Amino acid sequence: MPKNKDGDAKGNVYLESGDVLLNGFEVYVGNSGHASNDAEIKWLQKTLGSNYKVHTIKLDKKVFHLDCAMMLLNDKLGVRCKKEIKSELPNSLLKHKWVETTPAEAKIMETNGCIPNSKTVIMDAHHPDLAEEIRMRNHIVIEIPYTAGKPWAVVKITSGEYIKVRAFTFM
Numbered sequence: 001m002p003k004n005k006d007g008d009a010k011g012n013v014y015l016e017s018g019d020v021l022l023n024g025f026e027v028y029v030g031n032s033g034h035a036s037n038d039a040e041i042k043w044l045q046k047t048l049g050s051n052y053k054v055h056t057i058k059l060d061k062k063v064f065h066l067d068c069a070m071m072l073l074n075d076k077l078g079v080r081c082k083k084e085i086k087s088e089l090p091n092s093l094l095k096h097k098w099v100e101t102t103p104a105e106a107k108i109m110e111t112n113g114c115i116p117n118s119k120t121v122i123m124d125a126h127h128p129d130l131a132e133e134i135r136m137r138n139h140i141v142i143e144i145p146y147t148a149g150k151p152w153a154v155v156k157i158t159s160g161e162y163i164k165v166r167a168f169t170f171m
Contacts, residue, residue, distance in 0.1 A: 015040045018065030021072050025052050026092045030066025032059035058087035063106070071111045072096075074118035077137055079130065081106035099133045 016035035021028040027048065029041050038056075045054040060083070063069050069084035079099045084106055089096075101110045110130050113123035121134060125143035134141050 015044065016065055018067045020044075021066055021070065023072055023075055023092065026090070027052055027054045028057050028066065028070075028072075028090070028093070029054060030057050030059045030063070030069065032061055032063045032065075034061075034064050036065075053090075053092070055090040055092070056087070057085060057089070060084045060086055067112050068109065069106055069111055071113055071115070071121075073115060073121055073134070073139060077139065079111050079113075079134070081111055097137065099130065099137070101130065105130070 019030040019036035027044065029036050029044065031037065031041065041054055041056050045052070048054065057066060057070070059066065059069055063084045070078060070080040072078045076096060077099075078093075078096050079101060081101045081103055082098070083103050105111075105127070108126070109124065110127050113121045115121050119138075120140040120142065122142045122144060123131060125131075125145040128143070131141040131143055
């Protein structure tokens with residue numbers, strides 16, 4: 001990454017992990033003006049090279065990161081808050097089926113989860129309606145009550161396969 005000038009200088013490159021979603025060789029970067037910026041998107045495309053396609057997804061100014069408006073569960077299914085996305089989706093996402101959320105639901109991180117494989121999502125137990133909607137689409141949903149005082153959870157994915165998840169307080 002190029003060296004930035006001190007502070008919030010124009011032209012600095014900002015890459016925020018919450019703004020980046022991957023789908024094979026397609027990379028989606030959210031841009032609301034809060035974190036990731038156009039310089040970062042150009043840098044990322046140049047760094048990844050021609051095998052990857054980096055797409056900008058414009059977000060409403062009140063959305064901090066792409067994972068606050070959209071989550072890709074696999075290459076065919078996702079969760080999004082359509083009202084928070086201010087640009088057309090790239091062609092590579094047009095065939096996705098979407099579970100829709102409202103801005104109020106997205107604000108409490110309903111579009112944010114951990115995806116350990118293409119059939120499983122680990123998410124906050126405070127979103128039972130969303131969990132059920134995802135289950136109805138043949139996905140495994142592991143719900144964890146993200147609460148203060150319980151910073152880690154060890155989750156069983158499959159027989160013999162476990163993942164340690166950092167549990168943040170969302171509510």
